[in-house]
Amino acid sequence: MARIGVIGTGYVGLVSAVGMATLGHEVVGMDKDEKKVEKLKRGELPFYEKGLGDYLREAMERGLLRFTLDTEEAVDGARYIFIAVNTPMDDDGSADLSQLLSASRSIAKALKDFAILIVRSTAPVGSLEAMAKVLEVEGKERGRDYEIAYNPEFLREGTGIYDFLNPSRIVVGADSPEIAEEVMSLYERINAPKLTTTIKNAQIIKYASNAFLAARVSFINEIATLCEALGADVWDVAKGMGLDPRIGRQYLRPGPGYSGPCLPKDLMALIRMSEEHGYFPSFLEAIHLKNESQKRRIVWKVKEALGGVFTGKTVAVLGLTFKPNTDDVRNSVSIPIINRMAKQGALVKAYDPMGGENAKEIFKESAQIFPDPYSALEGADAVLILTAWDEFRGLDWDRVRKTVKNPFIVDAVGLFRDKGLEGWNVWVVGKG
Ligand SMILES: NC(=O)c1ccc[n+]([C@@H]2O[C@H](COP(=O)([O-])OP(=O)(O)OC[C@H]3O[C@@H](n4cnc5c(N)ncnc54)[C@H](O)[C@@H]3O)[C@@H](O)[C@H]2O)c1
Structure with a gap:
């Protein structure tokens, strides 16, 4: 089973963290929002989502899920880093990438060993290249220090954890088929159509x-x-x-x-x-x-x-x-x-x-x-x-x-x- 760090524990990040821990992976969820992390540490949901609370507490009791405010702690020893920060609409209608880029900067600073950064946020074509630039400025080289994969989330709010465990399909995009397959293997226990691209x-x-x-x-x-x-x-x-x-x-x-x-x-x-x-x-x-x-x-x-x-x-x-x-x-x-x-x-x-x-x-x-x-x-x-x-x-x-x-x-x-x-x-x- 893998060690996963999840950056951003909003709707998508929290469901991903709880879902991955439910599949048996060891997960550390990180968010910059203190109130959110405090609640999560107590096993409480920061928002309403049907059924998610029970899965959260079970995963925490099994010792497979914990939360932190510290990026280093989330990234330390994790081969896989999920990024699930928001990409809200900017004034001109395009996707605002500021959370994605700022999270990339923190990850780059915290990264000691090779990791695969798996973007779960909905992010437009070109945004992962912008992330790579930020990592480059921090001295990290794509291929040597990290790889990037894109793994979109299709959950519906209200049935988030059900959708995560019973998805219509799982899609993983990566630079090479090997990386895509490796990321897909995290979902081994889920029976759903799987597409690597x-x-x-x-x-x-x-x-x-x-x-x-x-x-x-x-x-x-x-x-x-x-x-x-x-x-x-x-x-x-x-x-x-x-x-x-x-x-x-x-x-x-x-x-x-x-x-x-x-x-x-x-x-x-x-x-x-x-x-x-x-x-x-x-x-x-x-x-x-x-x-x-x-x-x-x-x-x-x-x-x-x-x-x-x-x-x-x-x-x-x-x-x-x-x-x-x-x-x-x-x-x-x-x-x-x-x-x-x-x-x-x-x-x-x-x-x-x-x-x-x-x-x-x-x-x-x-x-x-x-x-x-x-x-x-x-x-x-x-x-x-x-x-x-x-x-x-x-x-x-x-x-x-x-x-x-x-x-x-x-x-x-x-x-x-x-x-x-x-x-x-x-x-x-x-x-x-
Ligand atoms: N909500 C949905 O139903 C849904 C479904 C599929 C995909 N998505 C996509 O997933 C992404 C996340 O959506 P969401 O609804 O979960 O957003 P959200 O706002 O609920 O969660 C984002 C979280 O990231 C945290 N964050 C922001 N910057 C950070 C940083 N630098 N370091 C650590 N944490 C940071 C925020 O505090 C927040 O808790 C978006 O791109 C969205 O389009 C959302």
């Missing part, structure tokens, strides 16, 4: 996969708007399309637009990558444009329910996370939608089953966050549902009906697509 191909596999998922969402949202105009029901249309095995049902769910920490930034980074190489990717641009207009459409639907003005009106928003079963509000569709309504004069009251605390940071000015749904809904002129949490279906809507000013629901996620709500006027996305 070049670094560039592996990078594009990751970006193209996310762009394709975004395309499916924008596509069905396009059809949803058409169904609204034609008096049809996109939910039945999506079902009928998805039954074709060539199409499939995943990511064919209409809604307020794709969002979250991956799809928007990865699509934009792919667009910028294309442009930097002299190609204007109009198809990729169209995916993004439809997503933007879908958000505006939802805002417009709420405005319509309010009689055409936001000023002086109260909108109750249910759901702030970018999808159910996570507490992650980063880059959620709720952010631009709420900000737009607030800027136009609406008073926004909001509730989320798990993302409330994270949301307080984000919506300091634009929304009041409530710890329970009933207080958020009280006095509303319109209700907007933005995340498909099951909990919302089971609310006592008769009770809510008595406390709102206007019984109008804009259901942007289709919770009430099959059965309306008695006494309520419900608009469901994609239903004419």
